[in-house]
Amino acid sequence: MATAAPTTPAPGTGNASTRALLTTADTRRRLTDRAMTVVVSLAFAIALVPLISLAWTVVSNGIGRLSPYFLTVSMRGVFGGMDAGGIYHAIVGTVLVTGAAAVISVPIGIMAAVYLVEYGRGPLARAVTFFVDVMTGIPSIVAGLFAYALFAVFFGPGVRFGLVGAVALSVLMIPVVVRSCEEMLRLVPNELREASYALGVPKWLTVVKVVLRTAVGGIVTGVMLAVARVIGETAPLLVTVGVIDSINTNVFEGRMMTLPVYVFRQYAQGLVPCTEGATDCIATVNIDRAWAAALTLILIVMALNLLARLVARWFAPKAGH
Amino acid sequence: MSSSTPRLVRTAQSDPVPPAADRADPTGPADAAGPTTPRTTPNENGDPGRTGTRARPDVAGRLFAMTATGAGATILVVLAAVAVFLVLRAWPAMTASAEELSEGIQWFPEGQTLLGFVGPLIFGTVLAAVIALVIAVPLAVGIALFTSHYAPRRIASGLGYVVDLLAAIPSVVYGLWGVVWLAPRLYPVWTWLADNLGWIPLFAGPASQPPRTVMTVGVVLAVMILPIITAVSREVFLQTPRLHEEAALALGATRWEMVRMAVLPFGRSGLISASMLGLGRALGETMAVLMILSPGFTYAFELLQAGRHQTIAANIANQFPEANPLGVSTLIATGLALFVITLAVNMAARWVVSRRKDFSGAN
Numbered sequence: 001m002a003t004a005a006p007t008t009p010a011p012g013t014g015n016a017s018t019r020a021l022l023t024t025a026d027t028r029r030r031l032t033d034r035a036m037t038v039v040v041s042l043a044f045a046i047a048l049v050p051l052i053s054l055a056w057t058v059v060s061n062g063i064g065r066l067s068p069y070f071l072t073v074s075m076r077g078v079f080g081g082m083d084a085g086g087i088y089h090a091i092v093g094t095v096l097v098t099g100a101a102a103v104i105s106v107p108i109g110i111m112a113a114v115y116l117v118e119y120g121r122g123p124l125a126r127a128v129t130f131f132v133d134v135m136t137g138i139p140s141i142v143a144g145l146f147a148y149a150l151f152a153v154f155f156g157p158g159v160r161f162g163l164v165g166a167v168a169l170s171v172l173m174i175p176v177v178v179r180s181c182e183e184m185l186r187l188v189p190n191e192l193r194e195a196s197y198a199l200g201v202p203k204w205l206t207v208v209k210v211v212l213r214t215a216v217g218g219i220v221t222g223v224m225l226a227v228a229r230v231i232g233e234t235a236p237l238l239v240t241v242g243v244i245d246s247i248n249t250n251v252f253e254g255r256m257m258t259l260p261v262y263v264f265r266q267y268a269q270g271l272v273p274c275t276e277g278a279t280d281c282i283a284t285v286n287i288d289r290a291w292a293a294a295l296t297l298i299l300i301v302m303a304l305n306l307l308a309r310l311v312a313r314w315f316a317p318k319a320g321h
Numbered sequence: 322m323s324s325s326t327p328r329l330v331r332t333a334q335s336d337p338v339p340p341a342a343d344r345a346d347p348t349g350p351a352d353a354a355g356p357t358t359p360r361t362t363p364n365e366n367g368d369p370g371r372t373g374t375r376a377r378p379d380v381a382g383r384l385f386a387m388t389a390t391g392a393g394a395t396i397l398v399v400l401a402a403v404a405v406f407l408v409l410r411a412w413p414a415m416t417a418s419a420e421e422l423s424e425g426i427q428w429f430p431e432g433q434t435l436l437g438f439v440g441p442l443i444f445g446t447v448l449a450a451v452i453a454l455v456i457a458v459p460l461a462v463g464i465a466l467f468t469s470h471y472a473p474r475r476i477a478s479g480l481g482y483v484v485d486l487l488a489a490i491p492s493v494v495y496g497l498w499g500v501v502w503l504a505p506r507l508y509p510v511w512t513w514l515a516d517n518l519g520w521i522p523l524f525a526g527p528a529s530q531p532p533r534t535v536m537t538v539g540v541v542l543a544v545m546i547l548p549i550i551t552a553v554s555r556e557v558f559l560q561t562p563r564l565h566e567e568a569a570l571a572l573g574a575t576r577w578e579m580v581r582m583a584v585l586p587f588g589r590s591g592l593i594s595a596s597m598l599g600l601g602r603a604l605g606e607t608m609a610v611l612m613i614l615s616p617g618f619t620y621a622f623e624l625l626q627a628g629r630h631q632t633i634a635a636n637i638a639n640q641f642p643e644a645n646p647l648g649v650s651t652l653i654a655t656g657l658a659l660f661v662i663t664l665a666v667n668m669a670a671r672w673v674v675s676r677r678k679d680f681s682g683a684n
């Protein structure tokens with residue numbers, strides 16, 4: 001690389017200049033180095049722009065309408081530019097649909113991870129590993145279409161209820177759960193398994209009582225991160241669960257509102273045409289509600305993320321033994 | 322091992338021996354890599370306290386192994402089911418004639434075949450994703466290098482977490498932010514591009530106002546795929562053999578030269594697969610596109626003009642709620658096309674990753 005620098009110092013030159021020659025690059029190379037340091041740091045700074053602006057926009061636009069009232073009422077009977085309405089029905093829907101998705105995907109995900117770590121050998125295990133990775137790349141809307149197509153076979157076209165959305169979310173959630181659980185199970189030291197076998201415990205009991213129990217912290221973290229990932233999914237729920245203005249707590253029947261879909265729906269309704277001088281009509285009420293719901297959604301996602309990291313930290317010393 | 326392990330337990334239970342004799346043996350099954358262990362130690366695990374309930378652990382163990390294997394197989398089944406059910410529901414549209422389609426579906430362009438309808442959508446989808454990739458990859462490489470080789474080590478992982486936060490934000494919020502905050506701020510940039518670089522067909526003016534264009538969508542998608550590209554390339558960069566880096570430094574390379582000569586060549590294939598993963602994400606992204614883009618169904622390269630492009634995913638989300646059965650079938654057919662494209666991209670990316678494992682024998 002050193003095109004300009006002579007490879008051997010002339011005999012008799014001072015020790016200091018030899019040292020300088022050996023330890024510093026020539027000006028052009030040094031400047032390139034500096035410039036690239038600036039460019040690389042700048043790239044990081046640029047990445048912070050959307051993050052900060054996004055956080056600021058959502059908080060400043062959403063905080064105005066976010067109140068206990070907003071969190072505890074539904075949109076039933078709310079129309080026009082009324083200064084009313086909230087997201088209770090959407091929160092209920094999100095919790096139920098995401099919960100159902102977790103109920104479906106967590107057992108499958110954990111058992112698949114157990115299979116990969118403890119039992120899996122040969123072509124099937126290789127195929128599962130490969131396709132878990134591929135499955136993480138399924139577009140969310142395709143997962144929604146799949147769930148719709150699956151249930152439409154049994155319930156006819158136009159099927160929309162909570163469980164369909166839960167199945168769609170499971171398709172997205174299972175690979176995430178498998179990935180994180182697999183990583184956690186691999187972290188369990190082999191000595192623990194060996195000690196258990198040495199005590200005469202059969203393999204399956206070792207897995208249940210030793211391996212899974214040791215990794216429980218990591219598994220909980222992984223599941224929470226997976227939930228945080230799917231809780232914000234909009235597109236699959238738009239095509240499978242639909243929209244509704246009132247509270248529905250039955251995942252097996254009827255449309256449900258969910259928080260991300262609520263955000264989209266309120267945004268899509270746009271400005272309200274208010275008559276001149278109307279006191280009880282706010283033109284931007286729909287957008288305001290969208291921002292407030294978006295803020296709630298982000299807070300939930302961030303809380304889940306934070307909680308997951310805390311759980312990971314609480315359990316971390318155990319895994320480190 | 323999956324089949325040999327239950328056998329191991331069964332033989333152990335049916336042939337109990339004094340436990341003292343096999344104290345050393347039970348380490349065998351834990352060394353899962355050694356395939357010979359069950360054969361050589363057939364009479365281990367004699368549980369002296371439970372010899373009365375011989376048959377039960379056998380059944381339980383076998384059941385457990387089968388459940389685990391079943392869960393693993395479920396993943397393959399689900400993936401196959403996605404393909405099968407999509408084809409099943411898309412079939413009516415795929416077999417319908419052009420007249421049937423344009424008569425049966427209100428929004429279907431007159432006199433088009435299904436392929437003629439999907440074509441512009443695929444074009445728009447790929448175009449938006451490619452724009453996102455062109456913007457995101459250099460930025461992601463910079464960020465990944467910053468967190469892996471430039472930032473002080475103590476804060477590096479914290480900085481990485483900050484970028485990961487971008488991945489946690491729901492896409493619908495990105496859409497809202499893109500429309501309300503970003504688009505108005507990008508408009509001057511797009512006008513400038515159209516005025517000064519308008520001779521390049523891509524930037525031909527006039528720039529639309531409001532800028533609900535594929536270019537704006539590309540920027541938002543770039544922000545959305547930034548975390549995954551950054552995360553994967555950071556991991557790869559961190560795996561660069563220390564000896565390579567130190568050798569470069571010892572030869573008098575500056576930090577940038579070290580990065581260029583040791584880190585980037587080592588991470589190239591990882592970077593390619595990271596980009597393809599990002600591409601897969603960008604192809605399937607729905608909400609941000611749906612909320613920002615003003616749709617149109619043409620093969621237009623004018624990135625700054627609204628009403629020219631539409632992506633498959635956004636089109637589905639837009640039309641699905643009010644579509645009739647044939648319309649739903651058509652939309653599912655387009656979804657099938659999207660599924661095939663993303664599957665191909667993702668499989669290629671994973672293939673590059675897995676091939677890379679052989680390469681990294683360098684360390």
